[in-house]
Amino acid sequence: MIGAGKVATHIATHLSLYTEICQVYSRTSASAEDLAAKLHCEATQDLTALYTEADVYIFSLTDNALPEVIKSVVPHLQKGVCIHTAGSLPIDVFKGVATDFGVLYPMQTFSKEKEIRWEDVPLFIEGNTPHAIAIVKKVAQYLSSSIYEINSAQRAYLHIGAVLTCNFANHLYAIAEQLFKEKGLPFHTLLPLITETTAKVQVLSPLQAQTGPAQRGDSTVIEKHLQLLEENPALQNLYRAMSEDIARYQQLYANDKL
Amino acid sequence: MIGAGKVATHIATHLSLYTEICQVYSRTSASAEDLAAKLHCEATQDLTALYTEADVYIFSLTDNALPEVIKSVVPHLQKGVCIHTAGSLPIDVFKGVATDFGVLYPMQTFSKEKEIRWEDVPLFIEGNTPHAIAIVKKVAQYLSSSIYEINSAQRAYLHIGAVLTCNFANHLYAIAEQLFKEKGLPFHTLLPLITETTAKVQVLSPLQAQTGPAQRGDSTVIEKHLQLLEENPALQNLYRAMSEDIARYQQLYANDKL
Numbered sequence: 001m002i003g004a005g006k007v008a009t010h011i012a013t014h015l016s017l018y019t020e021i022c023q024v025y026s027r028t029s030a031s032a033e034d035l036a037a038k039l040h041c042e043a044t045q046d047l048t049a050l051y052t053e054a055d056v057y058i059f060s061l062t063d064n065a066l067p068e069v070i071k072s073v074v075p076h077l078q079k080g081v082c083i084h085t086a087g088s089l090p091i092d093v094f095k096g097v098a099t100d101f102g103v104l105y106p107m108q109t110f111s112k113e114k115e116i117r118w119e120d121v122p123l124f125i126e127g128n129t130p131h132a133i134a135i136v137k138k139v140a141q142y143l144s145s146s147i148y149e150i151n152s153a154q155r156a157y158l159h160i161g162a163v164l165t166c167n168f169a170n171h172l173y174a175i176a177e178q179l180f181k182e183k184g185l186p187f188h189t190l191l192p193l194i195t196e197t198t199a200k201v202q203v204l205s206p207l208q209a210q211t212g213p214a215q216r217g218d219s220t221v222i223e224k225h226l227q228l229l230e231e232n233p234a235l236q237n238l239y240r241a242m243s244e245d246i247a248r249y250q251q252l253y254a255n256d257k258l
Numbered sequence: 259m260i261g262a263g264k265v266a267t268h269i270a271t272h273l274s275l276y277t278e279i280c281q282v283y284s285r286t287s288a289s290a291e292d293l294a295a296k297l298h299c300e301a302t303q304d305l306t307a308l309y310t311e312a313d314v315y316i317f318s319l320t321d322n323a324l325p326e327v328i329k330s331v332v333p334h335l336q337k338g339v340c341i342h343t344a345g346s347l348p349i350d351v352f353k354g355v356a357t358d359f360g361v362l363y364p365m366q367t368f369s370k371e372k373e374i375r376w377e378d379v380p381l382f383i384e385g386n387t388p389h390a391i392a393i394v395k396k397v398a399q400y401l402s403s404s405i406y407e408i409n410s411a412q413r414a415y416l417h418i419g420a421v422l423t424c425n426f427a428n429h430l431y432a433i434a435e436q437l438f439k440e441k442g443l444p445f446h447t448l449l450p451l452i453t454e455t456t457a458k459v460q461v462l463s464p465l466q467a468q469t470g471p472a473q474r475g476d477s478t479v480i481e482k483h484l485q486l487l488e489e490n491p492a493l494q495n496l497y498r499a500m501s502e503d504i505a506r507y508q509q510l511y512a513n514d515k516l
Binding site for chain 2 (some may be wrong): 108
């Protein structure tokens with residue numbers, strides 16, 4: 001396991017229930033040792049000390065670090081399939097360096113503090129050879145039964161979708177939390193609304209599920225909200241842009257709703 | 259019940275389990291009749307035909323329609339407390355027209371197609387007299403046990419919070435759905451991520467829960483995503499603005515996370 005961040009920790013912890021993780025590498029010694037202790041295996045922060053005879057190498061690093069680490073590690077490996085877990089990097093980061101390689105992208109948000117239900121996590125996989133695909137699939141099956149084979153170009157958009165629906169939606173929650181703090185309102189009262197909003201899109205298309213002032217073209221409310229946000233220009237701009245975009249979607253895709 | 263839209267329908271249907279709704283008014287006859295049939299009561303689309311001796315009048319209309327309807331209806335009422343359900347309108351829309359009046363704002367998103375768990379819905383109430391407050395509270399207690407007394411100025415921000423976390427978050431889902439459709443990707447694979455994102459903020463602050471390229475300052479991924487969105491300038495702008503704002507929050511409120 002090359003990497004000991006949030007994604008690496010969740011993957012390795014779950015995989016260790018079914019297979020042996022023999023070594024954990026991390027640039028920082030504390031992270032490597034924390035994860036290795038959990039997995040009862042060896043830790044290293046020295047890339048030249050990596051085992052070279054593993055069956056599988058999982059690279060779970062930041063997109064910035066990954067290409068460099070691949071270049072310095074992979075040429076020394078004697079065998080094994082190299083897999084990375086990044087949403088945004090193409091399979092080709094291994095090209096010309098590794099022989100059998102692939103990608104296993106778990107589309108989920110991981111926190112150090114919170115357990116994950118792996119059975120619910122969709123995995124998007126890719127491999128450069130039938131052998132690589134078979135091995136990536138085997139690793140994937142230890143984690144989840146929701147497995148999709150897609151290519152790197154599609155995966156890039158998948159990651160954008162994840163950023164939109166996870167990171168950006170969560171940022172809206174962070175903005176609301178801050179606004180509520182300033183106005184003496186309890187943020188937790190928004191939680192049932194947040195839960196219901198996401199429950200709705202489990203059964204309705206988001207376009208169908210849309211409600212609110214922008215959806216019904218209620219310009220009186222929109223103008224009032226923009227005035228109330230006068231003291232917060234960044235939020236005012238965001239409010240305007242999102243409201244205009246909701247109205248645009250309602251028009252553009254009106255027929256899709258029927 | 260004055261109004262027969264989504265909010266009116268959900269409120270009236272639940273209230274009718276505990277108390278008698280004697281009449282439904284709606285501008286459109288079909289809506290009035292649909293709801294009245296559910297409640298086994300009379301329907302009208304004539305404002306001059308409203309009962310004038312009810313104990314409570316609930317005005318559940320669009321913000322644009324509400325002030326006008328109040329002005330034309332309330333002077334003819336013989337008794338009763340007037341209540342509106344709008345997040346954005348102050349209690350003062352009743353001032354000088356009604357004697358006892360108030361607000362009951364259910365902070366939730368309502369769909370015609372989907373049942374609501376009323377016990378989970380936070381209600382924000384206000385009244386102009388002790389009698390009005392007592393009556394609004396009584397009506398509220400039929401719906402939910404999560405009741406908060408706040409003033410109109412606070413409620414306006416409450417509604418902005420609801421727009422941010424419900425309508426705007428849902429719009430991000432709609433954008434992702436459209437993008438996935440264009441790229442041949444299954445939108446439903448995003449649902450576990452959406453569910454997990456909202457599950458996280460039940461236990462962590464959104465600021466703490468944040469992940470993704472903007473949170474970790476991964477400019478390589480952000481630039482790649484912006485390039486991939488070249489053909490969709492509206493989405494490209496939104497992606498840039500949100501990423502910058504996430505980075506700004508991470509800096510501004512870094513200390514709040516600790």
